[in-house]
Amino acid sequence: MNGAMSWPFLRLYLLVFLYFSANAILNVIIPLQGEALGASNTTIGLIMGAYLFTTMFLRPWAGYMIQKYGPIKVLRTILIINGFALILYTFTELGGYLIARMLQGVSTAFFSMALQIGIIDALPEKDRSQGISLYSLFSYIPGIIGPLIALGIWQEGMDSFTLVMVVIAILTGLFGYSAKMDKKETSSTTEHAEPSGRMMKSFSQLFKNPFLFKSSVLMLVGSIVFGAITTFIPLYATQLKNGNAGIYLMLQAGTVVVARFTLRKKIPSDGKWHSAFMILTMLMLSVAAYFVSFSIIGGVVFFYVGAILMGIAQALLYPTLTTYLTFVLPKTNRNVLLGLFIAMADLGVSLGSVMMGPLADLSSYSFMYFVCGCLSMLMIFFAYDRRKVLEITDQRCFYKKDGY
Numbered sequence: 393m394n395g396a397m398s399w400p401f402l403r404l405y406l407l408v409f410l411y412f413s414a415n416a417i418l419n420v421i422i423p424l425q426g427e428a429l430g431a432s433n434t435t436i437g438l439i440m441g442a443y444l445f446t447t448m449f450l451r452p453w454a455g456y457m458i459q460k461y462g463p464i465k466v467l468r469t470i471l472i473i474n475g476f477a478l479i480l481y482t483f484t485e486l487g488g489y490l491i492a493r494m495l496q497g498v499s500t501a502f503f504s505m506a507l508q509i510g511i512i513d514a515l516p517e518k519d520r521s522q523g524i525s526l527y528s529l530f531s532y533i534p535g536i537i538g539p540l541i542a543l544g545i546w547q548e549g550m551d552s553f554t555l556v557m558v559v560i561a562i563l564t565g566l567f568g569y570s571a572k573m574d575k576k577e578t579s580s581t582t583e584h585a586e587p588s589g590r591m592m593k594s595f596s597q598l599f600k601n602p603f604l605f606k607s608s609v610l611m612l613v614g615s616i617v618f619g620a621i622t623t624f625i626p627l628y629a630t631q632l633k634n635g636n637a638g639i640y641l642m643l644q645a646g647t648v649v650v651a652r653f654t655l656r657k658k659i660p661s662d663g664k665w666h667s668a669f670m671i672l673t674m675l676m677l678s679v680a681a682y683f684v685s686f687s688i689i690g691g692v693v694f695f696y697v698g699a700i701l702m703g704i705a706q707a708l709l710y711p712t713l714t715t716y717l718t719f720v721l722p723k724t725n726r727n728v729l730l731g732l733f734i735a736m737a738d739l740g741v742s743l744g745s746v747m748m749g750p751l752a753d754l755s756s757y758s759f760m761y762f763v764c765g766c767l768s769m770l771m772i773f774f775a776y777d778r779r780k781v782l783e784i785t786d787q788r789c790f791y792k793k794d795g796y
Contacts (some may be wrong), residue, residue: 416538437749446497448738455731463506521661535645619744647703663719677705681765
């Protein structure tokens with residue numbers, strides 16, 4: 393095997409699997425533990441949202457630091473912080489969970505950027521979409537079994553929780569320290585690194601660059617839906633007859649894994665905006681949210697079909713937009729701008745917890761997911777774009793509208 397499926401890259405994907413295994417368990421344990429301790433949906437949402445809210449602020453800086461020092465040095469440092477965060481969960485309650493979530497956010501900002509930038513820089517353009525899609529795939533594989541493990545821990549008591557977190561922390565650290573990347577392709581690029589002042593100016597490109605702006609808005613709204621699902625499905629499922637959060641999350645994650653593997657070559661990797669593809673993706677996301685909402689009346693069939701549709705949309709949205717941006721963003725500050733885009737994904741997941749928690753407190757989980765469906769429906773119109781990219785340079789992008 394070669395390209396995105398070669399052994400060096402498979403090692404990186406396995407590291408991704410280990411790293412995100414803990415979160416697949418914590419995404420179920422924290423809401424259930426929070427409810428057991430008397431926390432409201434608003435409080436649970438704040439704790440869950442603190443993870444990616446922290447990550448969001450650090451993404452652009454992570455891109456700069458990785459560009460300056462190289463992904464391997466950053467990766468090995470950040471795994472220590474991750475290990476401490478996982479162990480912190482084992483002897484604290486809600487207050488400690490908040491601190492641990494923030495530490496995880498710091499770690500994830502640098503970990504995911506290091507891995508993704510390393511993959512992007514090391515692969516030829518024709519293999520970028522496959523590499524990014526496989527990275528995302530392995531980050532979701534833990535979601536297939538993780539929720540079931542979490543429910544098993546919860547039902548049997550929390551005695552085994554400490555052992556599981558410690559084992560994951562140690563294995564991730566050991567495996568991460570042995571990971572390697574092609575130094576020729578991904579070594580430090582200090583001579584091209586962006587000074588801090590110019591890096592801060594790159595924030596304005598979030599609004600000035602039309603390609604970055606459109607991709608970021610779509611990713612933000614999609615992530616709000618994903619965040620609301622991740623945080624509140626363990627609690628919503630208890631209101632449904634025969635509803636099971638573990639089965640839902642397993643179906644969703646399993647669909648993401650299967651779709652990202654089978655459809656990885658179908659994801660556009662030509663630097664062009666494919667309106668029909670994006671419209672179909674956002675339509676699928678909207679229908680999935682509506683199905684989850686209506687399952688309170690229609691039953692678990694709607695609930696589980698919604699999980700499958702949600703998984704397909706999730707499998708397509710992130711790698712498609714990320715691959716597109718690797719072509720249209722200027723190379724001089726591409727890593728920082730990619731950091732801004734991924735920060736929008738983080739912000740969306742965080743807002744899905746922080747904003748939708750109070751809405752669920754004021755109304756219901758069903759209505760909250762209906763609102764998610766409406767937000768996704770609006771993005772169907774936003775995804776349409778008649779502009780065609782004509783030429784991409786290191787400094788700017790040229791485009792025109794059809795018929796002009």
